Each structure stands twice: as C-alpha cells, then as structure tokens.
Amino acid sequence: MADLLTDFQFNEFRKIIYDSSGITFSETNRSILDSRMKERLRLKGMTDVQEYYKLITSDQNEFKTFLDSITTNLTRFFRNQPHFDALINYVIPHVIELKKTTGDRKIRIWSAGCSTGEEPYTIAMLLKDKLPAPYTFEITASDISLKSLMVGQQGFYPESRITGIPQNYLAAYFTKTESGYQAKPDLMKTIKFDYHNLRFDMGARNFDVVFCRNVLIYFDEAAQKATIDRFWTSMAKHSYLFIGHSESLFGMDTKFEFLKTPWACLYQKNEK
Structure with missing residues (x-):
C-alpha cells in the first residue's frame, strides 16, 4: 500500500510532533505515523493531508487529539x-x-x-x-x-x-x-x-x-x-x-x- 504522506508532508508532521512533544518519528517508524494519519483523516471525513495539517496548527484541541492518536499506550498491572x-x-x-x-x-x-x-x-x-x-x-x-x-x-x-x-x-x-x-x-x-x-x-x-x-x-x-x-x-x-x-x-x-x-x-x- 502506498504511503499517505509525501516526504515533504512526513517532515512537516514529524517536526511539529517533535517540537511540541519530543516524540521522534524516523524512517523506521514512518509507517506508524502514516497509518495513524489515515485513521485520523477517516474519522474527520477528510482526504487532504495538507488541509489536516492546517487544522492541527489552528485548533489546539484537534492537535491534542492528534498527539493522542500517535502515541502507543502499552501497559499492564505490576509490569516489571x-x-x-x-x-x-x-x-x-x-x-x-x-x-x-x-x-x-x-x-x-x-x-x-x-x-x-x-x-x-x-x-x-x-x-x-x-x-x-x-x-x-x-x-x-x-x-x-x-x-x-x-x-x-x-x-x-x-x-x-x-x-x-x-x-x-x-x-x-x-x-x-x-x-x-x-x-x-x-x-x-x-x-x-x-x-x-x-x-x-x-x-x-x-x-x-x-x-x-x-x-x-x-x-x-x-x-x-x-x-x-x-x-x-x-x-x-x-x-x-x-x-x-x-x-x-x-x-x-x-x-x-x-x-x-x-x-x-x-x-x-x-x-x-
């Protein structure tokens, strides 16, 4: 399946993610960002990645939801x-x-x-x-x-x-x-x-x-x-x-x- 994000878009999104949270996306975990982006666009009823970028840079609540969607929440009781x-x-x-x-x-x-x-x-x-x-x-x-x-x-x-x-x-x-x-x-x-x-x-x-x-x-x-x-x-x-x-x-x-x-x-x- 083709990547949703172009190289330019990938760099745009990973910069805003890094600058705001410290979370780093590299080429090795690019597919994770890509799949989470597809799901977010689907839920918002959007198809244009650039339009979604404009949305998260202007709407703080949506940006928080976006960050939420890209984090991995693996945990359990008495872990380690x-x-x-x-x-x-x-x-x-x-x-x-x-x-x-x-x-x-x-x-x-x-x-x-x-x-x-x-x-x-x-x-x-x-x-x-x-x-x-x-x-x-x-x-x-x-x-x-x-x-x-x-x-x-x-x-x-x-x-x-x-x-x-x-x-x-x-x-x-x-x-x-x-x-x-x-x-x-x-x-x-x-x-x-x-x-x-x-x-x-x-x-x-x-x-x-x-x-x-x-x-x-x-x-x-x-x-x-x-x-x-x-x-x-x-x-x-x-x-x-x-x-x-x-x-x-x-x-x-x-x-x-x-x-x-x-x-x-x-x-x-x-x-x-």
Missing part, C-alpha cells in the same frame, strides 16, 4: 515486578528515614507517561498495603493521551486487563462487576490524573519518586536529556527515578547517580 520490589524494599524505607529528620510524613510520587493507569494503581495498592503509619502518599499520574487518562480516572478495567494483580489485592482494592473490575474509591482518591506534555516543566516540585518507564525510547537524545533535566528540577533533594529496563542514562550528561539494588537498577538524586 523487580521495579516494584525495589520500591517497597529499598526506596520507600530510605525515603522514610530521610523524612524522619524533616517531620514531613507524606511521600510524593509521579507516574509520568502513566497511560491508562495500571502503573499508578499498582504503586497505590503496594503503598496502601506496605506503607507504615503515620506516613501517607499521593500519586500524580500524567500522560499526553487524554483518552488514556480518562480510562485511569474512571478506574474500570475489563477482566482481560487485570492479569497480574495478586488475588488479595484484587479483593481488597477492586469491586467485581458484570463486565470487569472497578477500583474502589479509597484507592482512586490517592491518585490525581493530569494531562501533561513532558516537553514542558510539570510545575510541581519535591517528588520523592518518579516513574517514567518506556517513554524515553520515543525521544531523541536531546529530548531525552531535556526531559531528564526537568525531572531533576521537579524532584526532592534526595529522591529516586525509575526508567524502563531497556532505557539508560549511560553517556548522558546528567546529575543522577546510577543505583543498583538487589532487586532492580534505578537512579537517585542526591543534592546537598
């Missing part, structure tokens, strides 16, 4: 279990020790690129189960996909999506319905879902833990470094960063320190 083992067995105890000296009893976590919410709900279940009193937590879950955020906000997952949740957690934190499982209000209220483009500063500060897994792979080196630097700014002086198991900060000019625990590798911020 060793990261969560490291969170509970290493990171949280160290964060608590630090907070004992400040009197701050709230642990702040950011799930960046949270997709449909499985990651922040996994973190919330673990902390509700394992976090000792009197400590509390709050999770900010952000994504560039409004459609995915709506799924997370609703907290409902069909039976096919809850694979991986231990039975005791499923019983404690979800309600079985005819068509799937609904997260209980006590779990849902620990998470704030919010639209955010990682191309820009989050604005929030003092996160103790940031999860940004399998997102940097969509960025080129410059966008990766800019994103990592923004994470540094948003994090507490002594805090922890989880990235995807296939991602690395090796060779990047960053202040984060590599940390190897018995469970998983991650990065830490230690600022005096």
